[in-house]
Amino acid sequence: MWKIKAFDQLTVRELHAIYFLRTKIFVVEQACAYQEVDELDLDAMHLFDTDFHAYARIIPDEAVTHIGRVLVHPDFRKQGLSRQLMNEAIAYCQTAYPGKAIHVQAQAHLQPFYGSLGFEPISDVYLEDDIPHLDMVKEEVNN
Template sequence: MSPEFKIKPFKALSGQEVYDVLKLREEVFIVEQICIYQDIDGKDQKALHVLAYHNNELAAYCRLFDAGYYFDQASIGRVIVASKFRENKWGHDLMREAIKGVQDHFGKSQITISAQLYLKKFYESHGFVATSETYLEDDIPHIQMKRG
């Protein structure tokens, strides 16, 4: 059973949803990946937030930006699946929802992402193509990828 997906602007998020998002991002990006960085970057207010809940627990999340805000094209970022739900392969569901969200809300088909290098094949399976050499972002190897 797939999680229930919602796409909301920042202002429409409840206090509990904001807490759930920040908690999940901290658990994975900072603690699990052992990476000290400024996750609260002042960009959440400009993003659309894709939340995937399963039994009232945030299972997966990402944020969407229109063209010109983060990259020249629309973008998807902070793509995350809680560790206990990864075996369900909900990252693929999340990416399908995110791509559809960019198309539905921004009317864009071109999408740029800054992907962690180890997830290159995952993003390629969703139509993304590498467009840069590897670079370090917060001491983690990344690669820029584009779709459309």
Template sequence: MLKIEIKTFSELTKQELYNILQLRSEVFVVEQNSIYQDVDGKDQKALHILGFKNDKLIAYTRIFKPGDYFEKSSIGRVVVAKNNRQFNYGNEIMNASINAVKTIFKVDSIHISAQAYLKRFYNNLGFKEIGEEYLEDGIPHIAMIKES
């Protein structure tokens, strides 16, 4: 089970921010071979959901209140370290993120831009596809909405 922490940008320590950026780069840039600008100026507006196993950051998302990224509240940069994916931590970090959106932002509607190959993963969490697939940073994505 993950130890979950929720922090604003200003609450993150330098080491936590470094670990977040390292994990995101390790997966989204290196593993997925996608050259894109991860440091996008949006981290300052986000709430950061950190998942620790044995005091090591192995799962992460960032969440936004309605209007800060999309019209609806949103969850993004969903990532689990490659060597920990078999333990269901993706579900854990997403459920913690969904609960944070509901309790902190007091909304039930969540918009995500999901990598297309993860559609079933997000369907199992209650998200439904809207519209057609599109390319984002060279990777097929699909918009998805969860309405509670």
């Protein structure tokens, strides 16, 4: 089951689980020393499964909606959880922010995965914290 909450709706235990998992992946696993917890968390919607195996944050902007901090716990990868997570995130964006494109800052090796979800590259590959990334966007589809 998936939950999506604004920062002020998160329980202390949910916030701890989110920050613990994000730090585990983005700081420790990827060996990147950076300010992982930032001010964007305060305005983001936080999407996670009830067991905290997968997480993403959704940040509305004037022109586009950003999906970021997309992760799956290492013990639960290769089980389709990332696709489920992204499908939930995309559905939320299309409902909550209709008419807006959706942006992801994807690690370059994940371009085929995001491409399979309808995202198209809009930048060349660049380094972010010494990891190759590229910007990708999914244009709003009118139903």
